[in-house]
Amino acid sequence: MRKIKVGVVGCGGICRGTYMDNMMYRFHVIEVVGVCDLIDSRAQYMVDKYGVKKMSFEEMLADSEIEVIVNLTYPESHFEISSRALKAGKHVYCEKMMAPTFEEASELARLAEENGVLFTTAPDTFLGAWEQSARKYLDDGVIGKPVTIHAQCTSHYEPETPFFDLAPKYFFFPLHYGGGFPFDLGGYYIHQMINLLGSIKRVTGFGGNMNPVRKYTNPKHPKYGEDFEVNTPTTLMAALEFECGVVGTFHISSDSQGTHSFQITGTDGVFNLGDPNSFRDTISVERRGAAPAGEGMVAGQMPKSEIGAVVDDGNDDQTLGEPVSSQKVNLPLLHGFYSSSRGVGLADMCYAILNGRRPRCHYDIGLHAIEVIHGIQESCKTGKIYEMTTKCERPAPIRTSALSDTAQEATLDD
Numbered sequence: 001m002r003k004i005k006v007g008v009v010g011c012g013g014i015c016r017g018t019y020m021d022n023m024m025y026r027f028h029v030i031e032v033v034g035v036c037d038l039i040d041s042r043a044q045y046m047v048d049k050y051g052v053k054k055m056s057f058e059e060m061l062a063d064s065e066i067e068v069i070v071n072l073t074y075p076e077s078h079f080e081i082s083s084r085a086l087k088a089g090k091h092v093y094c095e096k097m098m099a100p101t102f103e104e105a106s107e108l109a110r111l112a113e114e115n116g117v118l119f120t121t122a123p124d125t126f127l128g129a130w131e132q133s134a135r136k137y138l139d140d141g142v143i144g145k146p147v148t149i150h151a152q153c154t155s156h157y158e159p160e161t162p163f164f165d166l167a168p169k170y171f172f173f174p175l176h177y178g179g180g181f182p183f184d185l186g187g188y189y190i191h192q193m194i195n196l197l198g199s200i201k202r203v204t205g206f207g208g209n210m211n212p213v214r215k216y217t218n219p220k221h222p223k224y225g226e227d228f229e230v231n232t233p234t235t236l237m238a239a240l241e242f243e244c245g246v247v248g249t250f251h252i253s254s255d256s257q258g259t260h261s262f263q264i265t266g267t268d269g270v271f272n273l274g275d276p277n278s279f280r281d282t283i284s285v286e287r288r289g290a291a292p293a294g295e296g297m298v299a300g301q302m303p304k305s306e307i308g309a310v311v312d313d314g315n316d317d318q319t320l321g322e323p324v325s326s327q328k329v330n331l332p333l334l335h336g337f338y339s340s341s342r343g344v345g346l347a348d349m350c351y352a353i354l355n356g357r358r359p360r361c362h363y364d365i366g367l368h369a370i371e372v373i374h375g376i377q378e379s380c381k382t383g384k385i386y387e388m389t390t391k392c393e394r395p396a397p398i399r400t401s402a403l404s405d406t407a408q409e410a411t412l413d414d
């Protein structure tokens with residue numbers, strides 16, 4: 001099999017944590033040629049650990065063997081790195097989100113088309129086990145016709161959270177331009193909503209940057225007591241209307257304490273979804289008459305205790321007239337990629353190059369997702385409904401399989 005040669009820009013947390021291992025050892029279609037970072041020691045770490053080349057970005061762009069630039073920089077650098085790579089005729093895979101503003105994201109889309117190259121963007125978790133299985137169950141009608149969707153994710157972000165990196169950026173990007181919570185965590189929910197239901201037609205919202213000047217409150221922090229400027233939206237409460245007619249809520253905040261819920265209601269039941277920032281999670285359906293999974297319905301990827309487990313919610317209220325109680329049934333996962341598979345979107349793009357097909361993480365989803373956040377912010381300011389101007393194609397589903405997590409790559413070769 002021909003491997004696709006890639007150059008990696010940005011050797012920070014996510015590169016060190018997951019990407020490099022996955023690109024080097026997990027996805028056989030990827031060959032890492034070189035790495036670069038503004039901070040030499042970070043690139044050197046990759047050289048020492050993985051035996052790859054340290055390169056400048058200019059060397060990567062000039063290297064005709066490198067077909068794809070993998071942009072793992074922080075959001076503020078996404079536009080600069082992606083635009084230069086696209087102009088140099090390289091395919092680009094960029095970590096989330098595509099760009100800090102809708103204007104910059106639109107310009108990147110234009111550059112990809114103008115230069116005739118592929119441009120794909122994270123998050124790629126919607127290719128994960130629970131996300132793809134949920135898509136299959138939904139398409140198969142497990143809750144009938146979907147009617148509403150509800151996504152809620154709240155957390156409390158402070159500059160001195162454990163993630164905070166003092167050197168060299170001196171800021172924690174989820175509290176900064178292009179990286180706020182609606183982009184950082186919100187992006188996962190929007191991508192999975194698009195994967196499940198397709199494009200969004202209109203949005204409206206309240207909220208914004210709730211507390212632009214904050215203080216470092218941890219006495220152990222070197223900047224304790226100093227003011228800290230937050231220049232990104234931190235709380236958004238939005239209503240969404242999808243092209244397919246489904247209506248939904250999207251509630252995202254880094255100003256309150258932690259919650260997570262993600263549900264779709266339908267004409268025949270309720271589908272409880274997982275955390276779209278994880279590849280593996282429990283999914284369940286609640287509908288009258290739901291029964292435990294039968295013999296032989298083993299997906300191979302769920303712990304036995306989870307397969308078909310029936311959770312009695314204690315609700316035997318039968319005022320609706322049906323002689324059955326509502327049951328919650330955990331559904332088996334039907335797909336692989338259930339361990340941390342970041343980079344699966346890049347692997348999918350490599351197969352798209354080899355097989356001449358459309359990549360699943362096509363930029364049109366990333367662009368649409370950025371416009372959703374942009375539109376909600378516009379609505380917050382104007383008090384009006386924002387009509388979306390972009391549409392995206394619902395990505396092709398990954399076929400179900402009984403392959404193990406590590407053999408799952410074969411399902412991308414389509």
Ligand SMILES: NC(=O)c1ccc[n+]([C@@H]2O[C@H](COP(=O)([O-])OP(=O)(O)OC[C@H]3O[C@@H](n4cnc5c(N)ncnc54)[C@H](O)[C@@H]3O)[C@@H](O)[C@H]2O)c1
Pocket residue numbers: 009010011012013014015036037038039042057072073074075077080081095096097169184
């Ligand atoms: N950290 C996570 O848990 C996580 C999870 C999923 C996705 N992501 C995404 O991955 C991306 C990177 O996140 P991170 O946490 O690794 O950030 P990070 O700040 O730890 O690392 C980013 C690296 O990019 C380098 N960089 C920035 N601009 C550059 C440029 N112009 N040229 C070369 N190098 C440059 C920085 O020096 C830094 O080492 C973000 O888009 C983020 O949303 C992060």
